[in-house]
Amino acid sequence: MPELPEVQHAADSLGMQIVGARIACVERLDWPRMVETPAPDEFIALLAGRQVRGWGRRAKWILLDLDDGWTLALHLRMSGSLTVHPANAEPDRHTHLALRLEDGRRIFFHDTRKFGRARLLDATGLAALDAAHGAEPLSETFTVEHLAELLQNRKRAIKPLLLDQSVIAGIGNIYADEALWHARIHPLRPAADLSASEVAALHDGIRAVLRQALANGGSTLRDYRNSYGARGTNQDHFNAYDRAGRPCPRCGATIVKTVVAQRGTHYCPICQTIP
DNA sequence: CATTACCTGCAA
Protein backbone atom coordinates (compact mmCIF):
# COMPACT_ATOMS: atom_id res chain seq x y z
CA MET A 1 0.00 0.00 0.00
CA PRO A 2 0.64 3.35 0.92
CA GLU A 3 4.04 4.80 1.37
CA LEU A 4 4.91 8.15 2.91
CA PRO A 5 2.88 10.38 0.55
CA GLU A 6 -0.23 8.21 0.76
CA VAL A 7 0.03 7.80 4.53
CA GLN A 8 0.48 11.55 4.93
CA HIS A 9 -2.65 12.22 2.88
CA ALA A 10 -4.56 9.51 4.71
CA ALA A 11 -3.54 11.01 8.07
CA ASP A 12 -4.27 14.60 7.06
CA SER A 13 -7.60 13.93 5.38
CA LEU A 14 -8.69 11.86 8.38
CA GLY A 15 -7.29 14.14 11.06
CA MET A 16 -8.75 17.35 9.72
CA GLN A 17 -12.20 15.80 9.60
CA ILE A 18 -12.25 14.32 13.08
CA VAL A 19 -10.02 16.53 15.21
CA GLY A 20 -12.02 17.60 18.26
CA ALA A 21 -14.48 14.73 17.88
CA ARG A 22 -14.94 12.12 20.56
CA ILE A 23 -15.00 8.37 19.96
CA ALA A 24 -18.26 6.89 21.26
CA CYS A 25 -17.36 3.24 20.79
CA VAL A 26 -15.75 0.56 18.66
CA GLU A 27 -18.67 -0.69 16.58
CA ARG A 28 -16.84 -3.50 14.85
CA LEU A 29 -13.62 -5.40 15.32
CA ASP A 30 -14.06 -8.61 13.39
CA TRP A 31 -10.37 -9.35 12.79
CA PRO A 32 -8.92 -8.98 16.28
CA ARG A 33 -5.48 -9.99 15.05
CA MET A 34 -5.16 -6.50 13.59
CA VAL A 35 -4.85 -5.06 17.11
CA GLU A 36 -1.26 -5.55 18.20
CA THR A 37 -1.53 -3.85 21.57
CA PRO A 38 -3.19 -3.86 24.04
CA ALA A 39 -5.42 -6.97 24.04
CA PRO A 40 -8.50 -6.40 21.85
CA ASP A 41 -10.99 -6.13 24.73
CA GLU A 42 -8.82 -3.57 26.48
CA PHE A 43 -8.29 -1.73 23.19
CA ILE A 44 -12.05 -1.45 22.79
CA ALA A 45 -12.62 -0.37 26.39
CA LEU A 46 -9.90 2.28 26.36
CA LEU A 47 -10.99 3.85 23.07
CA ALA A 48 -14.54 4.54 24.21
CA GLY A 49 -14.88 8.18 25.22
CA ARG A 50 -11.48 9.34 23.93
CA GLN A 51 -11.31 12.71 22.23
CA VAL A 52 -9.14 13.27 19.15
CA ARG A 53 -6.76 16.10 20.00
CA GLY A 54 -4.56 16.06 16.92
CA TRP A 55 -2.90 13.86 14.36
CA GLY A 56 0.40 13.08 12.70
CA ARG A 57 2.47 10.55 10.82
CA ARG A 58 5.66 8.69 11.72
CA ALA A 59 7.15 6.44 9.04
CA LYS A 60 4.07 4.69 7.56
CA TRP A 61 2.07 4.95 10.79
CA ILE A 62 -0.93 7.25 11.11
CA LEU A 63 -1.02 8.70 14.62
CA LEU A 64 -4.20 9.98 16.25
CA ASP A 65 -3.39 11.95 19.35
CA LEU A 66 -6.10 11.21 21.94
CA ASP A 67 -6.84 12.58 25.38
CA ASP A 68 -5.71 10.79 28.53
CA GLY A 69 -2.26 10.44 26.99
CA TRP A 70 -3.15 7.79 24.41
CA THR A 71 -2.14 7.60 20.77
CA LEU A 72 -4.05 5.46 18.30
CA ALA A 73 -1.47 4.25 15.77
CA LEU A 74 -2.78 2.78 12.52
CA HIS A 75 -0.79 1.07 9.76
CA LEU A 76 -2.44 0.47 6.39
CA ARG A 77 0.18 -2.04 5.18
CA MET A 78 -0.76 -3.19 1.65
CA SER A 79 -4.46 -2.64 1.15
CA GLY A 80 -5.81 -0.62 4.07
CA SER A 81 -7.80 2.58 3.89
CA LEU A 82 -9.42 4.84 6.48
CA THR A 83 -12.59 6.67 5.54
CA VAL A 84 -15.08 8.90 7.34
CA HIS A 85 -18.79 8.36 6.77
CA PRO A 86 -22.12 9.80 7.85
CA ALA A 87 -24.19 8.01 10.50
CA ASN A 88 -26.23 5.98 8.04
CA ALA A 89 -23.29 4.41 6.17
CA GLU A 90 -22.87 0.64 6.40
CA PRO A 91 -19.47 -1.06 6.47
CA ASP A 92 -18.85 -3.83 3.95
CA ARG A 93 -17.30 -7.21 4.64
CA HIS A 94 -13.74 -5.90 4.29
CA THR A 95 -14.20 -3.27 6.99
CA HIS A 96 -12.55 -4.91 9.97
CA LEU A 97 -12.53 -1.99 12.37
CA ALA A 98 -15.33 0.59 12.65
CA LEU A 99 -15.42 3.44 15.13
CA ARG A 100 -18.51 5.46 16.01
CA LEU A 101 -17.99 9.11 16.89
CA GLU A 102 -20.26 10.80 19.42
CA ASP A 103 -21.58 13.05 16.64
CA GLY A 104 -22.79 9.92 14.87
CA ARG A 105 -20.19 9.74 12.10
CA ARG A 106 -18.32 6.52 11.49
CA ILE A 107 -14.69 5.76 10.69
CA PHE A 108 -14.05 2.61 8.66
CA PHE A 109 -10.71 0.80 8.50
CA HIS A 110 -11.19 -1.13 5.27
CA ASP A 111 -8.54 -3.72 4.48
CA THR A 112 -9.05 -6.46 1.92
CA ARG A 113 -5.85 -8.30 2.72
CA LYS A 114 -6.07 -7.97 6.50
CA PHE A 115 -2.43 -6.92 6.86
CA GLY A 116 -3.29 -3.57 8.47
CA ARG A 117 -2.54 -3.04 12.15
CA ALA A 118 -3.69 -0.91 15.06
CA ARG A 119 -1.99 -0.07 18.35
CA LEU A 120 -3.19 2.00 21.25
CA LEU A 121 -0.04 3.43 22.78
CA ASP A 122 0.85 5.34 25.92
CA ALA A 123 3.77 7.78 25.90
CA THR A 124 6.27 4.96 26.37
CA GLY A 125 4.81 2.94 23.54
CA LEU A 126 4.82 5.95 21.27
CA ALA A 127 8.47 6.64 22.08
CA ALA A 128 9.30 3.02 21.23
CA LEU A 129 7.51 3.28 17.89
CA ASP A 130 9.44 6.45 17.15
CA ALA A 131 12.77 4.92 18.15
CA ALA A 132 12.20 1.90 15.89
CA HIS A 133 12.16 4.11 12.81
CA GLY A 134 14.85 6.02 10.99
CA ALA A 135 15.16 9.40 9.33
CA GLU A 136 12.12 11.22 8.00
CA PRO A 137 13.20 12.02 4.44
CA LEU A 138 11.19 15.23 4.15
CA SER A 139 12.37 16.69 7.45
CA GLU A 140 14.81 19.59 7.54
CA THR A 141 17.36 17.42 9.30
CA PHE A 142 17.49 14.96 6.39
CA THR A 143 20.39 16.63 4.62
CA VAL A 144 22.79 15.27 2.00
CA GLU A 145 25.37 14.91 4.77
CA HIS A 146 22.93 12.93 6.89
CA LEU A 147 22.13 10.60 3.99
CA ALA A 148 25.85 10.15 3.31
CA GLU A 149 26.33 9.11 6.93
CA LEU A 150 23.49 6.62 6.68
CA LEU A 151 25.04 5.00 3.61
CA GLN A 152 28.56 4.95 4.97
CA ASN A 153 29.98 1.50 5.67
CA ARG A 154 26.83 -0.25 4.50
CA LYS A 155 27.58 -3.01 2.06
CA ARG A 156 23.92 -3.71 1.39
CA ALA A 157 22.45 -2.91 -1.99
CA ILE A 158 20.95 0.55 -2.09
CA LYS A 159 17.39 -0.51 -2.84
CA PRO A 160 16.86 -2.79 0.16
CA LEU A 161 18.52 -0.12 2.29
CA LEU A 162 16.00 2.46 1.07
CA LEU A 163 13.20 0.05 2.00
CA ASP A 164 14.55 -0.45 5.54
CA GLN A 165 12.26 1.61 7.76
CA SER A 166 14.79 1.66 10.59
CA VAL A 167 17.22 3.57 8.36
CA ILE A 168 14.96 5.89 6.34
CA ALA A 169 11.25 5.92 7.16
CA GLY A 170 8.40 6.04 4.68
CA ILE A 171 9.94 4.89 1.40
CA GLY A 172 8.38 1.79 -0.13
CA ASN A 173 8.66 -0.09 -3.39
CA ILE A 174 7.27 2.61 -5.66
CA TYR A 175 9.30 5.52 -4.40
CA ALA A 176 12.49 3.50 -4.01
CA ASP A 177 12.37 2.69 -7.73
CA GLU A 178 11.39 6.23 -8.64
CA ALA A 179 14.11 7.84 -6.50
CA LEU A 180 16.79 5.54 -7.94
CA TRP A 181 15.62 6.29 -11.47
CA HIS A 182 15.75 9.99 -10.69
CA ALA A 183 19.31 9.66 -9.36
CA ARG A 184 20.42 7.30 -12.19
CA ILE A 185 21.54 4.68 -9.67
CA HIS A 186 21.20 0.93 -10.22
CA PRO A 187 19.19 -0.72 -7.43
CA LEU A 188 21.93 -3.28 -6.72
CA ARG A 189 24.74 -0.80 -6.18
CA PRO A 190 26.30 -1.31 -2.74
CA ALA A 191 25.21 1.67 -0.64
CA ALA A 192 28.70 2.59 0.52
CA ASP A 193 29.99 2.64 -3.07
CA LEU A 194 27.97 5.65 -4.12
CA SER A 195 30.03 8.71 -4.99
CA ALA A 196 29.39 12.04 -3.31
CA SER A 197 27.56 13.29 -6.38
CA GLU A 198 25.44 10.14 -6.50
CA VAL A 199 24.50 10.56 -2.85
CA ALA A 200 23.51 14.15 -3.60
CA ALA A 201 21.44 12.98 -6.58
CA LEU A 202 19.78 10.30 -4.48
CA HIS A 203 18.95 12.82 -1.77
CA ASP A 204 17.42 15.05 -4.39
CA GLY A 205 15.61 12.11 -5.97
CA ILE A 206 14.08 10.88 -2.72
CA ARG A 207 12.75 14.29 -1.83
CA ALA A 208 11.61 15.16 -5.33
CA VAL A 209 9.58 11.99 -5.87
CA LEU A 210 8.01 12.17 -2.41
CA ARG A 211 7.10 15.85 -2.79
CA GLN A 212 5.68 15.30 -6.25
CA ALA A 213 3.58 12.40 -5.00
CA LEU A 214 2.31 14.53 -2.13
CA ALA A 215 1.37 17.26 -4.60
CA ASN A 216 -0.55 14.68 -6.64
CA GLY A 217 -2.47 13.23 -3.71
CA GLY A 218 -0.39 10.05 -3.62
CA SER A 219 -0.39 7.08 -6.00
CA THR A 220 -3.40 4.80 -6.32
CA LEU A 221 -2.64 1.47 -7.97
CA ARG A 222 -5.52 -0.51 -6.54
CA ASP A 223 -6.71 0.15 -3.03
CA TYR A 224 -5.35 3.44 -1.82
CA ARG A 225 -7.92 6.12 -1.01
CA ASN A 226 -7.75 9.17 1.20
CA SER A 227 -10.35 9.52 3.96
CA TYR A 228 -12.83 11.10 1.54
CA GLY A 229 -12.56 8.01 -0.64
CA ALA A 230 -10.63 9.86 -3.36
CA ARG A 231 -7.83 8.31 -5.41
CA GLY A 232 -4.42 9.88 -5.93
CA THR A 233 -3.12 10.75 -9.39
CA ASN A 234 0.61 10.29 -9.00
CA GLN A 235 0.49 6.88 -10.69
CA ASP A 236 0.15 8.86 -13.94
CA HIS A 237 3.61 10.34 -13.36
CA PHE A 238 5.77 7.27 -12.78
CA ASN A 239 9.05 7.16 -14.71
CA ALA A 240 10.15 3.62 -13.84
CA TYR A 241 7.77 1.91 -11.44
CA ASP A 242 5.19 -0.28 -13.21
CA ARG A 243 6.61 0.73 -16.60
CA ALA A 244 8.41 -2.46 -17.66
CA GLY A 245 8.62 -2.69 -21.45
CA ARG A 246 7.87 0.98 -21.91
CA PRO A 247 10.43 3.63 -22.84
CA CYS A 248 12.53 5.43 -20.26
CA PRO A 249 11.24 9.01 -20.33
CA ARG A 250 14.85 10.25 -20.19
CA CYS A 251 16.75 8.14 -22.71
CA GLY A 252 14.15 6.05 -24.52
CA ALA A 253 15.64 2.67 -23.56
CA THR A 254 13.19 0.01 -22.46
CA ILE A 255 12.51 -0.10 -18.71
CA VAL A 256 13.19 -3.57 -17.33
CA LYS A 257 11.70 -5.37 -14.37
CA THR A 258 13.72 -7.68 -12.15
CA VAL A 259 13.54 -8.87 -8.57
CA VAL A 260 15.71 -7.20 -5.95
CA ALA A 261 15.32 -7.96 -2.27
CA GLN A 262 12.29 -10.06 -3.17
CA ARG A 263 10.47 -7.06 -4.58
CA GLY A 264 9.57 -6.27 -8.16
CA THR A 265 12.13 -3.68 -9.26
CA HIS A 266 11.91 -1.40 -12.27
CA TYR A 267 14.82 0.54 -13.71
CA CYS A 268 16.39 1.86 -16.88
CA PRO A 269 19.31 -0.38 -17.92
CA ILE A 270 20.97 2.51 -19.75
CA CYS A 271 20.55 5.41 -17.33
CA GLN A 272 21.03 3.37 -14.18
CA THR A 273 24.50 1.91 -14.44
CA ILE A 274 25.15 -1.76 -13.72
CA PRO A 275 27.05 -2.55 -10.49
C1' DC B 1 20.96 -12.57 2.77
C1' DA B 2 17.08 -15.48 1.11
C1' DT B 3 12.70 -17.70 1.98
C1' DT B 4 8.24 -18.03 3.97
C1' DA B 5 4.24 -16.36 6.08
C1' DC B 6 0.49 -13.39 6.60
C1' DC B 7 -4.49 -12.50 3.30
C1' DT B 8 -7.53 -11.63 -0.72
C1' DG B 9 -8.55 -10.47 -5.40
C1' DC B 10 -7.45 -9.96 -9.94
C1' DA B 11 -4.89 -10.42 -14.35
C1' DA B 12 -2.26 -13.34 -17.12
Next chain:
DNA sequence: TTGCAGGTAATG
Protein backbone atom coordinates in the same frame (compact mmCIF):
# COMPACT_ATOMS: atom_id res chain seq x y z
C1' DT C 1 -4.57 -22.12 -12.17
C1' DT C 2 -0.68 -19.55 -11.16
C1' DG C 3 1.63 -15.55 -9.93
C1' DC C 4 1.68 -11.13 -8.37
C1' DA C 5 0.46 -6.85 -5.49
C1' DG C 6 2.01 -0.32 -2.37
C1' DG C 7 4.48 -4.07 3.83
C1' DT C 8 6.61 -6.26 7.51
C1' DA C 9 7.96 -10.03 10.73
C1' DA C 10 9.62 -14.48 11.50
C1' DT C 11 12.30 -17.89 10.11
C1' DG C 12 16.96 -20.74 8.08
